[in-house]
Amino acid sequence: MASTVELASSFIEGAPPGELADVVADVQALTSEGENIIPSLLPAFKRYNETQLATVKLPGSSQEVIVSGFNELENNRYFDPESQTSFEVDHTTQTASGAQSYTLESEHADLIKSLLKSFGVHAREHYPNSSYGVYPIENDSAVAIVLVANRYSPNNFWNGRFRAIYQLPVSSSSSTLTGNIHVDVHYYEDGNVALNTTKPINISIPSVSADSIVSRVAAAERDYQEALNRAFVQTSEGVFKGLRRQLPITRQKVEWEKVGGYRLGQDISGGKGR
Template structure:
């Protein structure tokens, strides 16, 4: 494996909200700034796959960066603000905003879906960014949502991503839901899950399409809750010692009288 490929793999596996930390670690190890240009394709791949969000200069809302709203040459567009912008993948900043009017044969359906998606996101993902974009051949619509929650002071970060392609001619929705959570206090624990989605809705309205999607996402969240319940009573519980090595429960009211490493640890006096 080449150096570039090896370093790109680190970028590709960066947890939510920690790309800057990973990049800083790579630079500190290699002691060079040239790595930023070397890894430019890796930054772009990461940002587009992770639905990285950015604020437009002078704007207040976060807009998405993805392959679906790419105009090429490092520029992307936002349908809601009817604008396009340049995006620096290494720095994560937008610039050079221009007017951009989206043209699509699916315009009415796109607007209907965007409205329903906005309502859905505000109800279930308060801190999220989303968008509806025509595919390259303009025969289908991509429906994207990303919700980030970062809490580095508590040593955890998380991201929800859902992406679907709705094809009106066949009445089908295909896509996936991805959840990525990283907890790193005194260690590293990471949850990476993906659920493939395949639904049939017929030639429905934007509201009907979003009802199908909403039902699927709710079901997946309930499945995750049940899985965590099973883990806490099963695998996670078995990871911690239920009794000290002496096999005796600690009498907490007498804790000041214990001699650490002997009475608790079972060592000889």
């Protein structure tokens, strides 16, 4: 049987977009340890933040930067190449502290700077409330490009998150960009409906330049969003339509003492209809 910590960790890692604090409060209320269980859940908080591309505000700044496995340093520190800053993250509160100057050491620093500039234009144009990052990976033989956009509307009982994670080898003039696009939406007014979808991406990049890479990424994201819109329409006209009420709404009270006289009541009770 799974331990309390294991179960609580699964709740933390499965928290819907924008609802981590609510899940934490529920975990504390449901376990006998209460607040004392939080230190045992630190690994789960870290996995959640890195997987979900959590964003934190740099100290003294309104700029939000990404927390991921691609820009991790040591001792819960991470770096942001655009602001040339490293910072410490409290994974339980999703806050940053201890900001320090950071110099990116990479043979492909110029490409990374160009990608940050071009990808920033793309993000601001298509994704309000978004954050992005470009990081050297795999011993500086490739770069990771990540984007996260959050839309929270708790007053209307829904929250959503768009994540895109791409990796691109940069050791040759042409390459193939691979990765995944994730869309997570949670709607919870008078019910509990969640959309969790992942789209694998595999794009040939004829020229490893910032403009070429970003234009092809933008096309892939646009195609996927259009496919999602078509799927929504098909689902609404198909599956959801089949779940709708089959009987008319009469807005009249049912006289239950006479229900046996109704055709439906006779059918249920095995009687014959009139």
